[in-house]
Amino acid sequence: MILNAPFLLFALVAVWATFMVVTRAVAIHALLYLVVALLALACIFDVLGAPFAAILEVIVYAGAIMVLFVFVVMMLNLGRPDRLRENTWITPRTWVGPGILAALLLAALADALAMAPPDGGPVVVIDTRQVGLALYGPYVLMVELASFLLLAGLVSAFRIGRHIRGEDAP
Amino acid sequence: MTAAPAQALLLASMLFALGLLGVLVRRNLLFMLMSIEIMLNAAALAFVAAGMRWHAADGQVMFLMILALAAAEAAVGLAILLRLHAAGRPTLDADTGNRLKG
């Protein structure tokens, strides 16, 4: 296994930040850790030779989707009682079962990695042009499907959030 | 750096396991949604790593698909969350979801 210093650094940051996301009691802290994790992931993408994915990760994920989360956290108007409640909900006992399950999953996946294919030589950067050609070449149908999915998400989010204040709720 | 997918895939596995841990442990729907985002990212990382190994653009195409999926999921999930909050469930407790009505 060849260890690469930037990769290792970003991986450690990503795991650490993710662990913090899972364990935080304050929503906005968790969110910020999540942004850190996503940024670390974007750096990893770049290291792996996927600059387009890295940029998208920053713009769409850390930018757009996380901002959506932040807006929602603001609207929820969370405060001290919520933090205390989170602490009462996360007792040491609740960690046991999910911990075992997650460990088992990790063990199974790591075990499966023993069958990983051999290395494929030096990393080659796959630039935006190649991705675009693939996207609108063989994967054009999937783009359409993704647009359907986004449209569906849009419509349902609109429908669900329409009477959010209950003013004209039936 | 050589294109060794094993490390990247191990990282993806760890992130996925952590995300699963979050989904199972947290009772607050907001944190569950965040954990789900983590799991989706882990899957995306696996795709990108595979694309790196084979020097193909397909991995990043799949990343784009996951991005679209995550966006749609976040939009719907957060809308439901707000709706629940407005409907008198400010705790966003997932364990009381079985008492939903109407």
Next chain:
Amino acid sequence: MLALLPPLAFLPPLIVLCPLAAATILLLSAGRMPAPATRVLAAGAVGLAAVLTLWLAVRFLSAPPPTHRLDVVLWHWLRVGGFDARIAFTLDPLSLVMMLVVTGVGFLIHLYACGYMRGDPDVARFFACMTLFVAAMLVLVLSSDLLCLYVGWEGVGLCSYLLIGFWYAEAANGAAARKAFIVTRIGDAALLCGLLLLATRAGGLDITMLLQPGQPGGPVAEAAAALLLGGALAKSAQVPFQIWLPDAMAGPTPVSALIHAATMVTAGVYLIARLHPLFLAAPTIMAATAVLGLVTLLLAAGSALAQTDIKRILAFSTISQLGYMFLALGTGAWGAAIFHLVTHALFKALLFMAAGAVILRVHHQQDIFHMGGLGRAMPGVFAAFAAGAAALAGLPLVTAGFYSKEAILQQAWHASPLLWAGALLGAFLTALYISRCVFIVFLGPVRTAPTGRTEASMAIPLAGLSVLAITGGLIEMPDAIAPVHLLFRLLAPVLGPPPAEGGAEGGAGLLLLTGALAPLAGIAMAWVLWRPRAGTAAPAAGELARAARAGWGFDAAYGLLLVRPFLALGWLNRRDLFDRVPDLLAAATRWGAAVLGRMQDGRVRRYAGWIAAGTVAALCLAVRP
């Protein structure tokens, strides 16, 4: 013209089809058919079968096939390994005689039933069962394969059950039907076991194959014969299975006449006669048949002497006469048994129908001690009943019963004088009880005034059977009177040559004379005991009479020995031990469902946990298979 005639092989299936089609139509009509159409259809179908049988008989006898048999294979039923069962009919003299009896007497009884059942709301169901019975009985006597015969055997049993319980609204009738069905079922089980034994030994149930000479004897043959005998005993109501027949009188009188006197109960006799080589290979079973027949005939005659119900008298008389047939079978006199079967069918059907006519006229009164002097009010019925009674008693020379009984007595003498003496005592008792019945019912003071008149549809069969009951015996006579041997010679290809009337001419004559005197003595004694007197007659009191009236306590003994323990066993097992096993399975399923159901408690996180657990398990399997 000859070319237009259907081939002979076409007729037997057609004859079976006539009543079967009528039964099917009647069953499917579900009682919506108007009553006159029902009557015409049923009687017409059986009448057509009778006419066709007559035609068949004429053609068969005028130009008999070289082997005296006609095989009609309808289709192969099943072929499993070496076992081959066919739906096939064999027409030979024995089955021809049985067919003549079944369709001839059957037609007359159907005609009679048209009158007897007038006004009954369920007449369609009645005739459906009756015609179905005729079809099943024809299958029974025609089958050339024992499995096919068994179908007919069970079919007649079913019809018997349905018709005994015809008036099912009364609980007692249903109980009688169940009793008949269960008791005969015991014998059916024995018969089935016997058939299986034969099939495993011979590899098939074709009668011709089973009866080929050179079959091994030994214990297996004895066991098979014993099991077949068990089936025959139950069907023919012989000791120890005789208890069902008296109760079977709960059915309508035409049913008693057709099923429980003329045809179905003689199925056992037919079976043994048909399979007689199997019994010849088992001498102890033959001896047992003879002894059981004798015991039955004496016990039933004794019971008949004490009965007060006219139909029960005739029922016990039927058992007793069937005992004669079994006695004949046991002594190897197959021809005599069949001869008595034929004459008995004639005169017993006549007696039942005459009794039915009497019962209708005296408002369904069946106790003979409430009848009396009916001879003046209904001379025609009296004459018919008297003819039947005379034939039953065996009035010398002028009745059918005399000749058939004589044939049996002769054979019994040759087998063992002891059997002969018993049979002679039976003849005396027969004459005694039936004369008692005649004297009490038709002579003396009137106790219940009869009303109405007997219909023509009932009178015609009575008249026809009266003639047959008197003259039916003339087809077969002892040498001492006239050397007429029509029946025995006809049956010879099937049953072997008739036994020579051995002994000196004088010895045979003496036997004949003794046999003729016994019924006369019985009638004379009946006249002494029950001749018409002023005052009221009453049934005999006393221990012996009571025991005889109760059928010698067989019912009580079986109740104590079999029914009660069985019921007790059933009570002990009322929670049904064997159901516990499936219950265990059900409980396990329910428990598993409860466990799995707790997974579905509506908590999203649990669902996610289960999904993850399943995924992990699948992943482990996929990675390290």
